[in-house]
Amino acid sequence: MKILIAVGSKEYSGPTLQVGIKVAKAFNASTTIVDVGEKVSEFSTKVVGLTQERMESWDFDRPGVDVLEWAFKYLAENNFIEPQQIEAGFPKTTLVEKDGRRAEVYLKGTVCDDVNLILRNGDIIAELRDEVQTEFYDVMIIGGSGKRRMVHDMIQYIDSSIFVVKNYDPSQEYQILIAVDDSPGTRKAIKYGVRVAQAFGIGVNLLTVSKQDHFGEGYKGAADRAAKFMHRSGIEAKNVFKVGDPAKTIVDTAGDNHIIIMGASTRSPIKKFFKGSKPLDVMENCRCPILIVK
Structure with missing residues (x-):
């Protein structure tokens, strides 16, 4: 299992990193924290590289290094990396440059073997999509950005599950x-719900919604299998059956005190454009965290 935690600022990414660490521990996952900074020119990249190689005492960094340094301190405070690395401090002079848009710091984790810090520079969606495609992450964890269209596009065009x-x-x-x-x-x-429930130590409501006042054998069978799987996994769970519009019912039931987990839509992007997508509708209107599983 590989998890990518996308952070964007020291001021607003604390909850994203906190949830990401909990989920990574539950999955015992290889964990990467990425920040996408503003695009830098080829000249600027070379200047930063020379400065880091020859004049380590200079405080001259490429955009986004300060966010990675903040993430390192957060990991250190939560004992997510080895003590000797914590004592050495953030190794910004040893960023491994892979190309003009991506640099990486390798760390030794305490919960899992690999904890990496990645800095990419460029368009946020394009860089995250490239990171997921080239490194094959299973889950990407992102903040609930105020830019609704950005989150919408990430869910629609990035291949991994998205929390x-x-x-x-x-x-x-x-x-x-x-x-x-x-x-x-x-x-x-x-x-996925089992692991997230284990990460937070909480119970599960299994919600089945029908548009009509009738639940077919397929829905009943799915609910029964889900409850049995939860109980075998040691998770406290109960089935809830409601009638109504699925997306609206999920949002209303979740309120602000649930973490929603649902499968991704199987519709093509064209069908999603004309007919909509239940997971996207839920994500845009809910008031709580949501994991869309692909």
């Missing part, structure tokens, strides 16, 4: 809300 840390409040008592139906994505969503 949107939307309105996360560490003091809130959450439960998991898993949207259950007879679609292929439900089974994988259930498996």
Whole structure:
């Protein structure tokens, strides 16, 4: 399992990193923290490289290094990296340059073997998409950006599962809300739900929604299998059946005290454009964190 945690600023990325670390621990995952800084010219990249190689005492960094340094301190405070690396401090002079847009710091983790810090420079969506495609991440964890279209595009065009840390409040008592139906994505969503429930030490509500006042055998069977899987995994779970519009019902049931988990839409981008997508509708209207499993 490989997890990518995307951070964007020291001021607003704390909840994203906090949730990301919890999930990474539950999955025992290889973890990478990435910041996408503003695009730098080829000349600037070379100047930064020369400065780091020859004049380490200069405080001259490429855009985004300060965010990685903040992430390093956060990892250190939570004992997520080896003590000897914490004592040595953030190794910004040893950034490994892979090309003009990507630099990496390798760290030794305490919970999992690999904890890497990545700095990319350029367009946010393009850089994150390239990172996921080339490094084959299973889950990307992002903040609930105020730029709604940006999050929408990430979910639609990035191949990994995406956890949107939307309105996360560490003091809130959450439960998991898993949207259950007879679609292929439900089974994988259930498996992810077990790990997230374990990460937070909380119970699960398995929500099945029908547009009509009738639940077919497919829906009932899916709900029954989900409950049995949860109980075998030692997770406290209960089935909830409601009638209504699926997206609206999920949002209303979740409120602000659930973490929503649901499978991704199987519709093509063209069909999503004309007919919409239930996971995207839920993500745009919910008031809590949401994991869309692909």
